Amino acid sequence: MKPALQQDMTVAVPSNISMRGRPAEAGSNALTGYTAVEDATVVRRLREAGAHLRSSACVGEFGFGLPVGGAAAVAPRPSAGGAEAVDGAELLMDFMGESRLAAAHASIYGLKPSYGLVSRFGLIGLIPSMECCGILSGSLNTIGEVLMTVAGQDGLDFSLPEEDAPDFSPREIRPEEITIGIITEAQSMAAGAERSPATGDSRGAPTPRGAEGFRASMEELRRLGFTLREVSLPGYELFSLVHRVVGSVEASSAAGRYDSVRYGPRAPGAKNWNEMYLMSRGAAFGTLIKSYLIQGAFFQFERYEAFIDACRIRARLVEDMRRLESEVDFFVLPMDDGPAQEVRSGAGVPPSLAGLYESHASTLYANVTGQPALYLPPVPGSAPTGFQLTGPRLSDGRLLDLGRFISESWGGE
Amino acid sequence: MEFEAVIGLEIHVELNCVTKMFCDCPNHPGDQPNANTCPTCLWLPGALPRLSQEALEKASLLSLGLGAELQPRSAFDQKIYYYPDLPKGFQLSQIHLPLSRGGGIDILDEDGVTRKLRIHHIHMEEDVAKLVHEMEGRLPVGLVDFNRAGAPLVEIVTEPDFRTPYQAMEFLKTLRTRVRYVGSSDCNMDDGTMRADANISIRPRGTDQMNTKVEVKNMNSVRHVGDAISYEIARQTAAVQADEAVILHTRLWDPDKKATLPMRAKFEGPCVPDPCVPAIELSPAWIEQMRTRLPEMPTERGERLTAQHGLTREEALSLSADPEVAAYFDALVARGIAPRTAMHWLTTQLIPAVRERRQDLNTSPVAPERLAALLDLLAKDEINANAAREVLVEMFGCDEAPEAIVARRGFKQISDADALDPLIDKVLTEQARAVADFQSGQVKALGFLVGRVMQASGGKADPKVIRELLDEKLGAG
Incomplete structure (x- = not known):
């Protein structure tokens, strides 16, 4: 029996998650005028559980990546952190870590559930094998309730595993029985960010925010009595490459259905319907998405072998994570929330794929492997950023228990 | 120089499933245009494909019926090409990991020898929408009917084992019989539930080189397949003898002109694994269970x-x-x-x-x-x-x-001698001439007498009994 949601919980739903009868433009010109014909499973389940559903806008086209730094500094923030998110919850499509990053910007909690735990039916996506519905809230209990409400098979998404949804009933966390892994390579990447101005912009001396937040989190976990063990994942730096190659190839196919012909604005002036299709697609997408789709098409048409290599590396990374999971119960990872909070002199520079991938560098791993990942904000004043916790696929319930234990020890809920 | 043809066939068979391949829409392409559509087969944002169990079973039975081996793992790929009949930009098909491999059909060849023609693999794929070109007043319009989009198909790809049009025709006839037997499709070439394309090249007889092939499409009967192959062999032979190169391209069979005509080059896109349709894992027990369902x-x-x-x-x-x-x-x-x-x-x-x-x-x-x-x-x-x-x-x-x-x-036959006796006596009296003929050795006369008795009985008498009685009476007489 699933416990009901709190009375009158408000959940914000962006326009790339289908709500029957509501415009589902997903922040893209290609979907202008398109109205969802069905409820996404997550929406239907929340509605049935009595949630108040509120619309939220998509930040960026298709909600793909959070604009960070540069021009993005003047772009609207995700509404996460607004009153609704603190009291209620906000859903966010998570392609590359958006829900953790948005949570970090708003200093609230953000969960990316395990791949296959929550139905993707009705999500207007781009990267089918990596995307899922993320959940943000100022309360981990709320995230837990929302997750319990939306998780599990629906008969509409065949990628959900046959087994039952994991057990969400809260269980006691005994720190002395729990080992948390620290991935050496992830740590040094965060440390590396301190040393090199990765974007080459006018950043001056970079704030070692991620590394500092991470050091503080490790100290805190030790203080709480957890055993920390350093483990090695030699391919860690490949997560970004794998995501970019596989993600763009999938997007290049997936965006085909957003044809801007059956909905969206058709390009005028074409001589025949082939030309009309091509011109409409050409006009429909924004620069960032277009460069992503073209990159994917490049791998499809010209570098298929490189794509297959990326798929192999992905399988190996998943396997390596599995292997580490036999040594530790959970992992703690740094959260580099990028320079979003600081206004950059580069404002006005159009967002680039490179910039997008750089700002999500610390969150990509979970979208590549399908693991659950949780962002925990720091104790106010104690550290500049929070950190991420992750665990085996479908361990979402345990991961929330762990997060709750840690935040309660800080005087949270 | 004498040439021989190297021919391979690619045969599309539309499965007679109740629903389409990835959604619950009725598999009735002929209904009112766009009546049988849903977000999935229209590929609207947010819809996900769900592989039909019935399609998997019918494709598996078809594979087993053709002697092919079901693979423990197969998967769908996206065959990427764009055309208005495929607005999502890719067709779901099993290119890298097909449902089954191997198998073949034994045919009785023209020379009376039984030959095995091998199948390379069999894969599942979805059909695309149908385009209709019309005039609205003076404005030409293109209409798209999605009833056929997502209809379940299998493609049977043979080895290039065929040398003659006869072999191709025999193969298709036998294949059609076997597929009808397993109940997976009606396999009618005239209504398009079976479509065959032929890849044809020629080489000097006795060599084993593989030369540039030409693909021929649009044959809508087994006979047309034979005719198109014959035509193409003759055309290529003439070309080679005239020192012209055979170029890789696709031709259409024109049944009226009885000729193959070149069609515009087809765009061959890449194939990438589809991330939405889960891989198909078939256990030995499941395969065995399918086998027991084979008639x-x-x-x-x-x-x-x-x-x-x-x-x-x-x-x-x-x-x-x-x-x-x-x-x-x-x-x-x-x-x-x-x-x-x-x-x-x-x-x-x-x-x-x-x-x-x-x-x-x-x-x-x-x-x-x-x-x-x-x-x-x-x-x-x-x-x-x-x-x-x-x-x-x-x-x-x-x-x-x-x-x-x-x-x-009142059709009941009179086999009762007592009932027939008076009729026979009457006929023998009336037909004294025939009796005399019979007795003088004209055996035919007996048949005439039988007929007369039959007539007299209103067609109800048992001819065997009449014959016996006549034999008896005339022999005795």
């Missing part, structure tokens, strides 16, 4: 009919070519009808009568038990063959038992 196949059935019932090879093959006919035959024999009688009545009386009435053997009012009852009356000499044919005609129009029709129409 007895035509070749095996033909052999059994020859061995068990003493039919000739030709008779057995003609019965087993159609699973409905073969099942009907088995049902008659199971009810005690002599195999040869069953075959004779089925092929010369019942099937023509069913066709004439545009009925199906399966659903015709003359079910096997009714025909068996009729043939039983015939076997017991209660009616003669003429009466049986008339009763059969009546059986199409009513559901009375054959016995009842026989009684009502």
Whole structure:
């Protein structure tokens, strides 16, 4: 029996998650005028559980990546952190870590559930094998309730595993029985960010925010009595490459259905319907998405072998994570929330794929492997950023228990 | 120099499933345009494909029926190309990991030798939408009908084992029979549930080189496949002899011109694994269970009919070519009808009568038990063959038992010597000349006398009994 949601919980739903009868433009010109014909499973389940559903806008086209730094500094923030998110919850499509990053910007909690735990039916996506519905809230209990409400098979998404949804009933966390892994390579990447101005912009001396937040989190976990063990994942730096190659190839196919012909604005002036299709697609997408789709098409048409290599590396990374999971119960990872909070002199520079991938560098791993990942904000004043916790696929319930234990020890809920 | 052809076939078969391949829409492409559509087969944002279990089973049965080996793991790929009949930009097809591999069909070749023509692999794929080009006033418009989009197909790709048009035609006929047997498709080339493309190249006889091939499409009968291949072999041979290069391209068969004509080069896009349709894992137990669902196949059935019932090879093959006919035959024999009688009545009386009435053997009012009852009356000499044919005609129009029709129409045969005696005596008296002829050695006269007695009985007398009585009387006389 699933416990009901709190009375009158408000959940914000962006326009790339289908709500029957509501415009589902997903922040893209290609979907202008398109109205969802069905409820996404997550929406239907929340509605049935009595949630108040509120619309939220998509930040960026298709909600793909959070604009960070540069021009993005003047772009609207995700509404996460607004009153609704603190009291209620906000859903966010998570392609590359958006829900953790948005949570970090708003200093609230953000969960990316395990791949296959929550139905993707009705999500207007781009990267089918990596995307899922993320959940943000100022309360981990709320995230837990929302997750319990939306998780599990629906008969509409065949990628959900046959087994039952994991057990969400809260269980006691005994720190002395729990080992948390620290991935050496992830740590040094965060440390590396301190040393090199990765974007080459006018950043001056970079704030070692991620590394500092991470050091503080490790100290805190030790203080709480957890055993920390350093483990090695030699391919860690490949997560970004794998995501970019596989993600763009999938997007290049997936965006085909957003044809801007059956909905969206058709390009005028074409001589025949082939030309009309091509011109409409050409006009429909924004620069960032277009460069992503073209990159994917490049791998499809010209570098298929490189794509297959990326798929192999992905399988190996998943396997390596599995292997580490036999040594530790959970992992703690740094959260580099990028320079979003600081206004950059580069404002006005159009967002680039490179910039997008750089700002999500610390969150990509979970979208590549399908693991659950949780962002925990720091104790106010104690550290500049929070950190991420992750665990085996479908361990979402345990991961929330762990997060709750840690935040309660800080005087949270 | 003498040339030989190297031919491979690619055969699309539309599965006769109730639903489409990735959604629950009815698989009826011929309905009102766009009546059978949903967000999934229209590929609207947010919809996800869900592979139909029925399509998987029918494609698996088809594979087993053609001797192919089901693969423990197969998966769907996106065959990427763009056209208005495929607005999502890719077709779901199994390019890298097909459902089954191997298999083949034995055909009886022109020279009387049995040859195995091998299958390379069999894969599932979805059909695309149908484009209709019309004029709205003076404005040309392109319309898209999505009823066919997502219809379940399999593609059978053969090895380049074929050398002659005859082999290709025999292969297609046998394939059609076998697929109909397993019940996966009707395989009609005229309504498009079976479509065959041929890849044809030529080489000097006796060499094993593989030369540039030409693909020929648009043949909508087995005969057209043969004609198109013959034409293409002649065309390529002439080209090579004139020192012209054969270029890789696609041609369309024009049945009116009886020629293949070049079509615009087709764009061949890449294939990437589809991330939405989960890989298909088939356990040995599942495959075994499918195997138990296979019916007895035509070749095996033909052999059994020859061995068990003493039919000739030709008779057995003609019965087993159609699973409905073969099942009907088995049902008659199971009810005690002599195999040869069953075959004779089925092929010369019942099937023509069913066709004439545009009925199906399966659903015709003359079910096997009714025909068996009729043939039983015939076997017991209660009616003669003429009466049986008339009763059969009546059986199409009513559901009375054959016995009842026989009684009502008074067809019951007179086999009783006492009843026939007076009739025979009367005929012998009236036909003294014929009697004399017979007695002077003209055997034919006996048949004439039998006919007269038959006539006198109103067609009801048993000719065997008449003959016996006549023999007796004339021999004695």
